[in-house]
Amino acid sequence: MLSTIKGGLIVSCQALPEEPLHGGDTMAKMAKAAVEGGAVAIRANGAADIREMRKVTNAPIIGLVKRDYADSAVYITATKAEVEELLAVGVEMIAIDATDRARPGGEMLADLVSFIHDHDTLVLADVSTVAEGVAAAKLGCDAISTTLSGYTSYTDSSQAGPDRELLRALSNEIEVPIIAEGRVRTPEEAVDMLKLGAYAVVVGSAITRPQQITKGFVNLIAKERETWERHKLKSR
Numbered sequence: 688m689l690s691t692i693k694g695g696l697i698v699s700c701q702a703l704p705e706e707p708l709h710g711g712d713t714m715a716k717m718a719k720a721a722v723e724g725g726a727v728a729i730r731a732n733g734a735a736d737i738r739e740m741r742k743v744t745n746a747p748i749i750g751l752v753k754r755d756y757a758d759s760a761v762y763i764t765a766t767k768a769e770v771e772e773l774l775a776v777g778v779e780m781i782a783i784d785a786t787d788r789a790r791p792g793g794e795m796l797a798d799l800v801s802f803i804h805d806h807d808t809l810v811l812a813d814v815s816t817v818a819e820g821v822a823a824a825k826l827g828c829d830a831i832s833t834t835l836s837g838y839t840s841y842t843d844s845s846q847a848g849p850d851r852e853l854l855r856a857l858s859n860e861i862e863v864p865i866i867a868e869g870r871v872r873t874p875e876e877a878v879d880m881l882k883l884g885a886y887a888v889v890v891g892s893a894i895t896r897p898q899q900i901t902k903g904f905v906n907l908i909a910k911e912r913e914t915w916e917r918h919k920l921k922s923r
């Protein structure tokens with residue numbers, strides 16, 4: 688799996704229940720399209736979507752289960768229950784929250800990592816800081832992803848693009864493959880991430896969330912409209 692994804696593009700195909708494309712049928716089509724376009728792997732949320740994806744592609748899948756818990760801010764594959772759901776459907780790699788935050792029910796990250804490894808499955812550690820990446824590497828996680836930078840209370844949520852600094856710092860600190868993920872919006876940014884030392888790049892919303900892609904066009908049009916209308920008036 689790791690050699691397959693080296694230097695490549697992983698496409699995250701996810702739509703939560705409140706999103707228009709929610710559903711295994713749609714996500715399987717997204718995954719198929721991504722693989723046709725050259726994606727080396729798919730990142731996917733939930734056993735139901737993954738089961739549908741398996742019917743249409745043999746590409747490796749990085750599985751996760753997003754679930755909210757009342758006693759913790761951790762929502763990406765937070766406990767053993769979510770890991771078991773993914774093991775039951777079968778994935779090449781499981782993405783888990785590897786931040787420094789307390790997990791639901793007091794579960795420990797180290798135990799989850801061992802449990803996943805005991806089932807011959809790789810672990811992708813989703814982190815938000817350098818310290819979390821270093822700790823995850825020490826625990827034996829197989830790859831580290833910058834996924835959660837900007838999504839923990841102690842990281843900058845106003846970042847517009849990918850967290851280049853986190854990627855650079857992690858590349859200097861650890862030998863484990865580092866995956867650049869989060870807010871990569873253009874092919875040029877993806878190339879930049881690889882040049883900065885990313886082992887592979889994950890792109891989600893910019894490819895698979897059409898409502899967000901549309902918003903990008905609409906917002907820029909609205910912002911620029913005033914300027915060009917003023918300009919048009921002047922040149923009459």
Ligand SMILES: CC(=O)N[C@H](C=O)[C@@H](O)[C@H](O)[C@H](O)COP(=O)(O)O
Pocket residue numbers: 699701751834835838868869870871889890891892893
């Ligand atoms: C923070 C969080 O929950 N991220 C999730 C992780 O699985 C997904 O919603 C993102 O789409 C994915 O990380 C890819 O990032 P982007 O969509 O920015 O390319």
